[in-house]
Amino acid sequence: MKYVSLVLISHSEEIVSGLKKLLNQVQPDVPIAIAGGNDGEIGTNAFRIKEAIESVYSEKGVVILFDLGSALMNAELAIEMLEKTGHIAIADAPLVEGAYIAAVEAGLGKSLDEVVRACEQAKQMVKVEH
Amino acid sequence: MAFGVEQAKRWMNIANDKIQQQKQYLTELDQAIGDGDHGLNTARGFQEVVEKIASVNYEDLGSLFKDVSMTLIAKVGGASGPLYGTAFLKMSLALNGKKEADDKELVAALEAALSGIKARGKASVGEKTxxxxxxxxxxxxxxxxxxQAKEAALLAKEKMEHTKELEAKKGRAAYLGKRSVGHIDPGSASSYFLFAALAEALEG
Incomplete structure (x- = not known):
């Protein structure tokens, strides 16, 4: 695999399916898997997250971005349940901006560390100048 | 005291009964300071748990609690899924291969469950969880x-009520800051039901 891949987790299926569409438009080559909602309802599910990671896993690396609190707990649980646990990182970044930066950086062929560092910068991004 | 597969199943059944009865109450607690899903989520999760374990003849406590854990992880979408899921997973590891647990072993398993909850949620005492x-x-x-299950249940009730005084530092309630004071934490309430159910299950 040439590119670091992305796993997007949200309490809402629609948030991550929409976000994936947005990112595909910018960067169609980077593999992106989503895990949104729980049984069609609001929530997250560690088993679905695990499957999402497996579906795009490569030794180039997987960066995980999530929306709110308990998504992180389920992401960590999913990683613990995986057989291969290397080359996976959870980014501390806002979901939309972070994923956007991650897709761009991954598309440039950057390493997992570089992608994670870049998308975590999204926390400092100034969106409106006052 | 004997704690075997039968007692463990009874614990889960009583816990489920309590949670089903209190579903609305848990929902109201969570609507006040969280996202309002705790009643529905835990009720659905524990309903699935009792259905799952009812038909299986377990050889040991470890495999029973493993099923409890996996069911909660799969079925509960909110924070209580990974938290209770991890708690019961740790219990299952602690009681692996045991048909029965003595007092010491059961306390050790509950202790393992607590460490699991703390590691998963990264919470400590005083954070309203x-x-x-x-x-x-x-x-x-x-x-x-x-x-001492009865004493434990009494203390659990007291500590649940005490979360009313606390300001939330974790989870959705933390966004409310000081406005979270004055409400019981829903996770502490469902945890109280678990300990109350354990006391009843052990009474026989």
Missing amino acids: MVDVWEPVIELLREKGSM
Whole structure:
């Protein structure tokens, strides 16, 4: 695999399916898997997250971005349940901006560390100048 | 005291009954300071748990609690899924291969469950979470050196009520800051139901 891949987790299926569409438009080559909602309802599910990671896993690396609190707990649980646990990182970044930066950086062929560092910068991004 | 597969199943059944009865109450607690899904989520999760374990003849406590854990992880979408899921997973590891647990072993398993909850949620006492119930209860049991389930349940109730005074530092409620004071934490309430159910299950 040439590119670091992305796993997007949200309490809402629609948030991550929409976000994936947005990112595909910018960067169609980077593999992106989503895990949104729980049984069609609001929530997250560690088993679905695990499957999402497996579906795009490569030794180039997987960066995980999530929306709110308990998504992180389920992401960590999913990683613990995986057989291969290397080359996976959870980014501390806002979901939309972070994923956007991650897709761009991954598309440039950057390493997992570089992608994670870049998308975590999204926390400092100034969106409106006052 | 004997805690075997039968007692463990009874614990889960009583816990489920309590949670089903209190579903609306848990929902109201969570609507006040969280996202309002705790009643529905835990009720759905424990309903699935009792259905799952009812038909299986378990050889040991470990495999029973493994099923409890996996069911909660799969079915509960909110924070209580990974938290209770991890708690019961740790219990299942602690009781692996045991047909019956004595007092010491059961207390040790509950202690493992608490460490699992703390590691998963990265919460400590005073942050208005289920840890505010679990930690003092486990401390009490450890000090007693035996499974004083009734006392544990009483303390759990007291500690649950005490979360009312606390300001939330974790989870969705933390966004409310000081406005979270004055409400019982829903996770501490469902945890109290678990300890109350355990006491009833052990009474026989």
